[in-house]
Amino acid sequence: xxxxxxxxxxxxxxxxxxxxxxxxxxxxxxxxxxxxxxxxxxxxxxxxxxxxxxxxxxxxxxxxxxxxxxxxxxxxxxxxxxxxxxxxxxxxxxxxxxxxxxxxxxxxxxxxxxxxxxxxxxxxxxxxxxxxxxxxxxxxxxxxxxxxxxxxxxxxxxxxxxxxxxxxxxxxxxxxxxxxxxxxxxxxxxxxxxxxxxxxxxxxxxxxxxxxxxxxxxxxxxxxxxxxxxxxxxxxxxxxxxxxxxxxxxxxxxxxxxxxxxxxxxxxxxxxxxxxxxxxxxxxxxxxxxxxxxxxxxxxxxxxxxxxxxxxxxxxxxxxxxxx
Numbered sequence: 001x002x003x004x005x006x007x008x009x010x011x012x013x014x015x016x017x018x019x020x021x022x023x024x025x026x027x028x029x030x031x032x033x034x035x036x037x038x039x040x041x042x043x044x045x046x047x048x049x050x051x052x053x054x055x056x057x058x059x060x061x062x063x064x065x066x067x068x069x070x071x072x073x074x075x076x077x078x079x080x081x082x083x084x085x086x087x088x089x090x091x092x093x094x095x096x097x098x099x100x101x102x103x104x105x106x107x108x109x110x111x112x113x114x115x116x117x118x119x120x121x122x123x124x125x126x127x128x129x130x131x132x133x134x135x136x137x138x139x140x141x142x143x144x145x146x147x148x149x150x151x152x153x154x155x156x157x158x159x160x161x162x163x164x165x166x167x168x169x170x171x172x173x174x175x176x177x178x179x180x181x182x183x184x185x186x187x188x189x190x191x192x193x194x195x196x197x198x199x200x201x202x203x204x205x206x207x208x209x210x211x212x213x214x215x216x217x218x219x220x221x222x223x224x225x226x227x228x229x230x231x232x233x234x235x236x237x238x239x240x241x242x243x244x245x246x247x248x249x250x251x252x253x254x255x256x257x258x259x260x261x262x263x264x265x266x267x268x269x270x271x272x273x274x275x276x277x278x279x280x281x282x283x284x285x286x287x288x289x290x291x292x293x294x295x296x297x298x299x300x301x302x303x304x305x306x307x308x309x310x311x312x313x314x315x316x317x318x319x320x321x322x323x324x
Contacts, residue, residue, distance in 0.1 A: 015087070017051045018080040020044055021059070025077045028066040051076075078149075082290055085151020089294060103296030104133040108144040108156035110283060111239070112177055112256035117157060121307040125300055132296050140212065141283075145169070148288060154297045157304070159213070159283045170287045175312040177280035178257045179217065181272040182264070184246040195274050197225065204232035206242050206253040213280060218254055221278040243268045256280065 016037065023033035034044035052059055059073035069077055092104055109118055122134055137144070141158035148156055160171055181200055189195045207230070208215040222229060234251070236242065242253050246269055254276070263269045285304060287293060293301060305316040
């Protein structure tokens, strides 16, 4: 046996202790955590005390109105989440095998590759493995990475920011994300001779919400060009609202080129012929280093890389599919 297994056996770690750690971190109160786990508060307190005694450290600060993880507690909570996610994954794979399925993969993506990369990937996977179940979530990178860390996502297509713990994540860069300005079909700027950004800024803007990566890049572009922030603006990231709003006005918006092309191909908006010196950070494939992908997850990751070769011209070293 490995040293890890020896420690695990000596500690007599219980699954309910792991569940309690996670519940305490989310509830901040042992009474509510006990209710979530359908146990009494004395039983929950004993489970926590037994674990702290075995580890020889205090995992939570006892506060007048709740509990707060110590540094040791944060460490154990992070590993408890990973262990419980791995057990859930094992259960899902066993259930899938019993039901004659190949498995399930939870896939997340930011919007642009969600439109350009995921459809051909999923189509290829479903053609080869019709019984492989795929769930897809389209969210900002920060939301997706939080879900990856919680174990509710297996693979995501997104970008890393300075605040992310890169040591725990495996990242393979796919492509950069150019930005463009868009407006309704028939907008006056579409017939203008060599329109400039100054011309575009005469119209109202639909801009991403403050705090988003795209809004940050947009604001930096304005500062670098010495332009004033648009006073006539609407903040939203809802693409359906943006396309409808532009159909009913001369407002313009900013978005990733892949997203704009999708809507332009369907006649819902047009890309304005103006240079946008604004580019997002590259995005890539992100997985956890401390968590092995299931066979179904490996199939999806290989399909993502194969599709990226076609969509973005990006070459990857793709591991061969396992025999059988």
